[in-house]
Amino acid sequence: MDPDALAPAAALGTALTSIAGSYDLTTDPAERSSASQNPAEVLAALMDFSGSVALAELLALPAPEGPGLPDARVVGRRLTEEVRARLDALLPLALKPVSGRRAPTVPPAHELHALLREVAPEGVPDAEAAVRIARELGAPLRSALGTSLRQAQAHVATLRWQIAHEIRALGPRAERLERIDAALQRSVQGKIGELLDRMEYAAELTFERACARACTALPEEFGELELASWTASDGWVERFRERCVRMTKALFGHLRRSVEGLMRAAIHAEDV
Numbered sequence: 001m002d003p004d005a006l007a008p009a010a011a012l013g014t015a016l017t018s019i020a021g022s023y024d025l026t027t028d029p030a031e032r033s034s035a036s037q038n039p040a041e042v043l044a045a046l047m048d049f050s051g052s053v054a055l056a057e058l059l060a061l062p063a064p065e066g067p068g069l070p071d072a073r074v075v076g077r078r079l080t081e082e083v084r085a086r087l088d089a090l091l092p093l094a095l096k097p098v099s100g101r102r103a104p105t106v107p108p109a110h111e112l113h114a115l116l117r118e119v120a121p122e123g124v125p126d127a128e129a130a131v132r133i134a135r136e137l138g139a140p141l142r143s144a145l146g147t148s149l150r151q152a153q154a155h156v157a158t159l160r161w162q163i164a165h166e167i168r169a170l171g172p173r174a175e176r177l178e179r180i181d182a183a184l185q186r187s188v189q190g191k192i193g194e195l196l197d198r199m200e201y202a203a204e205l206t207f208e209r210a211c212a213r214a215c216t217a218l219p220e221e222f223g224e225l226e227l228a229s230w231t232a233s234d235g236w237v238e239r240f241r242e243r244c245v246r247m248t249k250a251l252f253g254h255l256r257r258s259v260e261g262l263m264r265a266a267i268h269a270e271d272v
Contacts, residue, residue, distance in 0.1 A: 051187020058180050068171020068270035076174075076267035079166055083263060086159060087256050094152035094252055097144040098244045104140035106231045106238060109224040112137075116215075116227070124222070125215045134211035135204075137237070142204050145244040149196045149251055156255040160185065167266050174266035181262050199247060206243070210236050 069075055097103060107115070115136065120129040164182065168175035214236055218226055229235050 046188040046191040048187055048190055051183065055180065055183045055187060058176075058183055061176075064172035064176050066172050068173065069169065072170045072174070072270035073267060076170055076263065076270070079163065080260070080263045080267070083159070083163060083259060087156075087259065090152075090155040090159065091249070091252050094148055094155055095245060095248055097147040097151065098141075098241060098248060103241075104144050106235075106241075107137070109227045109231055112227045112230060113222075113224045116222075123220055124218050127212060130212040130215040131208055133215065134208040137211065138204060138207040138240075141207070141241060141244060142200055145203055145247065146196070146200045148244065148248040149199065152248055152252040152255065153192070153196070156252070156259060157185070160259060167262070170266055171270035173269035177262065177266050177269055196251075199251075203240075203244065203247065207240055210240065 115133060116125055119125060119132050125133060160182070164178055167178045214230060230237055232238070
């Protein structure tokens with residue numbers, strides 16, 4: 001099989017490293033490569049209208065005055081440690097659909113053989129048959145990936161809501177930052193949901209391509225022995241599962257850095 005079909009170091013798991021690139025609908029690769037990576041333009045592309053209005057209203061308010069919590073730095077650091085511990089505990093929960101006990105299992109070789117013979121009874125599956133095989137094999141994994149991605153987003157969003165009051169209690173400047181951050185989060189929810197859909201779809205296409213290559217590599221008279229490599233711990237199906245795990249970790253890492261960034265900014269704002 002082409003080593004690039006599902007290489008362990010492939011970049012699909014880091015799909016969130018460039019939100020603008022991931023969400024860009026431009027069809028010309030040259031245009032995509034020259035697309036602006038200006039953070040303000042990226043953010044503007046992700047925000048909905050009502051969210052941009054709410055953010056503008058918040059930013060138009062005068063800068064808050066008044067003292068913050070006397071020991072804001074100490075309280076903030078303690079809160080940061082608690083938040084990090086809770087984030088550590090949330091990641092395994094987000095990964096459960098793709099790596100937990102109830103995650104989709106890889107069919108054994110004899111079931112794969114029966115499926116391939118049902119779809120392509122006369123020999124090696126052609127391109128059309130390979131797509132049918134890939135969709136049947138990959139459907140559970142794609143569903144698990146979608147669940148995992150959305151659980152990661154939901155878990156972190158719930159944590160943000162739970163700590164909002166504690167951040168605001170650090171002082172007026174920290175409260176303003178939290179409100180601005182909350183407005184930003186609300187304004188991009190719709191587009192982020194679409195981005196997660198695109199990540200699922202990209203994963204599905206990757207699975208289909210890998211399945212097509214695996215089918216092409218089969219000998220004319222293949223049996224369970226040749227299909228055993230598909231189900232092995234280092235087989236292409238298992239590598240795809242690992243890729244789904246990396247995609248969820250990439251999303252969770254992106255969300256985690258956002259929360260930790262808010263914490264640092266809020267503490268710094270009151271540490272004057």
